[in-house]
Amino acid sequence: xxxxxxxxxxxxxxxxxxxxxxxxxxxxxxxxxxxxxxxxxxxxxxxxxxxxxxxxxxxxxxxxxxxxxxxxxxxxxxxxxxxxxxxxxxxxxxxxxxxxxxxxxxxxxxxxxxxxxxxxxxxxxxxxxxxxxxxxxxxxxxxxxxxxxxxxxxxxxxxxxxxxxxxxxxxxxxxxxxxxxxxxxxxxxxxxxxxxxxxxxxxxxxxxxxxxxxxxxxxxxxxxxxxxxxxxxxxxxxxxxxxxxxxxxxxxxxxxxxxxxxxxxxxxxxxxxxxxxxxxxxxxxxxxxxxxxxxxxxxxxxxxxxxxx
Amino acid sequence: xxxxxxxxxxxxxxxxxxxxxxxxxxxxxxxxxxxxxxxxxxxxxxxxxxxxxxxxxxxxxxxxxxxxxxxxxxxxxxxxxxxxxxxxxxxxxxxxxxxxxxxxxxxxxxxxxxxxxxxxxxxxxxxxxxxxxxxxxxxxxxxxxxxxxxxxxxxxxxxxxxxxxxxxxxxxxxxxxxxxxxxxxxxxxxxxxxxxxxxxxxxxxxxxxxxxxxxxxxxxxxxxxxxxxxxxxxxxxxxxxxxxxxxxxx
Numbered sequence: 001x002x003x004x005x006x007x008x009x010x011x012x013x014x015x016x017x018x019x020x021x022x023x024x025x026x027x028x029x030x031x032x033x034x035x036x037x038x039x040x041x042x043x044x045x046x047x048x049x050x051x052x053x054x055x056x057x058x059x060x061x062x063x064x065x066x067x068x069x070x071x072x073x074x075x076x077x078x079x080x081x082x083x084x085x086x087x088x089x090x091x092x093x094x095x096x097x098x099x100x101x102x103x104x105x106x107x108x109x110x111x112x113x114x115x116x117x118x119x120x121x122x123x124x125x126x127x128x129x130x131x132x133x134x135x136x137x138x139x140x141x142x143x144x145x146x147x148x149x150x151x152x153x154x155x156x157x158x159x160x161x162x163x164x165x166x167x168x169x170x171x172x173x174x175x176x177x178x179x180x181x182x183x184x185x186x187x188x189x190x191x192x193x194x195x196x197x198x199x200x201x202x203x204x205x206x207x208x209x210x211x212x213x214x215x216x217x218x219x220x221x222x223x224x225x226x227x228x229x230x231x232x233x234x235x236x237x238x239x240x241x242x243x244x245x246x247x248x249x250x251x252x253x254x255x256x257x258x259x260x261x262x263x264x265x266x267x268x269x270x271x272x273x274x275x276x277x278x279x280x281x282x283x284x285x286x287x288x289x290x291x292x293x294x295x296x297x298x299x300x301x302x303x304x305x306x307x308x309x
Numbered sequence: 310x311x312x313x314x315x316x317x318x319x320x321x322x323x324x325x326x327x328x329x330x331x332x333x334x335x336x337x338x339x340x341x342x343x344x345x346x347x348x349x350x351x352x353x354x355x356x357x358x359x360x361x362x363x364x365x366x367x368x369x370x371x372x373x374x375x376x377x378x379x380x381x382x383x384x385x386x387x388x389x390x391x392x393x394x395x396x397x398x399x400x401x402x403x404x405x406x407x408x409x410x411x412x413x414x415x416x417x418x419x420x421x422x423x424x425x426x427x428x429x430x431x432x433x434x435x436x437x438x439x440x441x442x443x444x445x446x447x448x449x450x451x452x453x454x455x456x457x458x459x460x461x462x463x464x465x466x467x468x469x470x471x472x473x474x475x476x477x478x479x480x481x482x483x484x485x486x487x488x489x490x491x492x493x494x495x496x497x498x499x500x501x502x503x504x505x506x507x508x509x510x511x512x513x514x515x516x517x518x519x520x521x522x523x524x525x526x527x528x529x530x531x532x533x534x535x536x537x538x539x540x541x542x543x544x545x546x547x548x549x550x551x552x553x554x555x556x557x558x559x
Binding site: 098130270 | 320322325327328335347403404407426427429430431433434435436437438439440441442443445446447448449450451453463466467468469470471472473474475476477478486487488522523524525526528529530531532535536538539540541542543544545547548550551555557558
């Protein structure tokens with residue numbers, strides 16, 4: 001088997017999600033190439049070549065790939081697909097954006113968001129907000145797969161020395177263009193990569209009260225998340241949303257504050273190793289998945305927790 | 310401008326689905342069905358574009374069995390002008406849905422297609438992107454803002470770190486994210502009026518489509534159970550448990 005892993009990066013840094021995707025590729029088994037498509041992305045290619053066990057790093061360094069436009073990346077990967085039995089990318093907003101284009105061009109039924117590899121053609125994936133786990137076998141000759149990063153422990157990021165080969169395909173579909181990006185600047189770890197996550201829900205009452213989570217997050221080195229209810233109420237931006245249609249997280253410690261525990265939220269965090277819930281409603285469903293529950297008013301509990309950590 | 314809005318009939322988002330005990334599939338017996346929430350947002354956006362004078366016609370379309378007529382009637386009550394059902398009794402994967410929608414596209418020639426970013430049953434998040442690729446059209450997925458102007462559409466997208474704005478040539482495909490709008494409820498007079506709006510049925514078999522599934526579902530099982538936790542009485546006890554029992558903080 002020969003596997004192409006499409007890397008996740010910002011033209012400067014290789015993102016951790018790539019390491020989880022390589023781990024999934026390793027579980028399938030076979031020769032693994034990594035594609036770095038971007039512009040001025042030599043650092044990323046260098047980092048990718050350090051991952052142990054990689055056959056070759058392909059670099060497509062063109063202006064057309066700078067902003068990861070799905071139309072251009074889709075065409076590029078479709079052209080490279082002949083050499084591979086499996087094409088994998090992380091189920092990030094980038095992977096979710098361009099992978100189905102590749103699958104459609106190849107007339108392949110994509111397997112989205114796999115959480116485990118059973119064999120080279122059979123995979124587990126969550127459906128119905130994670131309330132069921134489907135085991136599916138693909139009958140397509142090529143497999144196009146997105147990987148749920150929390151399902152696979154990251155592989156090593158150093159020690160390897162794969163060759164770096166440039167790919168000359170230049171695909172500007174000319175039908176879409178990048179205008180701007182507003183990326184939230186934060187000193188905190190990325191939500192999907194953090195060891196500790198503290199999230200607030202509707203119980204936070206407003207956006208200002210989310211500052212009550214800051215001190216605790218500082219002490220624990222945590223990322224801050226939110227439930228859909230908090231996002232829908234306009235307390236915080238959507239990129240903080242943890243849940244079925246937001247980010248999927250599985251940190252060592254997840255602290256849910258003022259979150260009732262709707263199934264859509266649980267879908268995004270129930271694979272966390274240890275879950276703490278703080279909610280004044282003793283009947284809240286979040287307590288059914290929590291390892292440690294505290295029925296308390298969060299406006300009393302949060303300052304006390306911050307003081308005692 | 311004409312807008313096509315593909316919608317899907319799914320289990321209502323409030324229903325908690327469990328796997329059948331023989332693991333042959335999800336247990337959907339007697340489950341309440343509804344229009345997929347993201348499709349509802351897509352319909353709302355199309356109707357708003359029409360109300361703003363930017364679109365003349367909104368056409369709802371669904372690929373599924375005859376029961377999907379119920380969701381198409383909902384779309385008509387929400388403001389679609391007419392509806393098309395591509396009828397099939399097969400369970401169709403996103404690839405097949407995209408192929409059926411491609412046929413509808415070639416009959417209707419819309420300027421904009423707005424779909425939900427994912428259906429909450431299969432959670433695949435594929436159909437819009439696949440349709441865009443089959444038609445070689447531009448796509449704006451996970452949209453939180455849509456602005457149509459001079460033969461182009463500007464779409465602000467919800468991406469992992471924040472927001473990204475792209476400009477797309479028309480015709481284009483848009484998939485909706487949560488914050489794009491808040492869908493309205495259908496009023497009783499509009500529900501009555503919807504009964505008289507045209508709903509056309511096309512048989513998938515007559516369109517000559519290959520909708521056969523490419524994936525075999527071997528089993529559907531419940532997710533691993535979490536061991537029952539405990540309630541603590543105080544912050545002191547919580548901190549102690551996290552330090553000494555779970556050992557996740559120091």
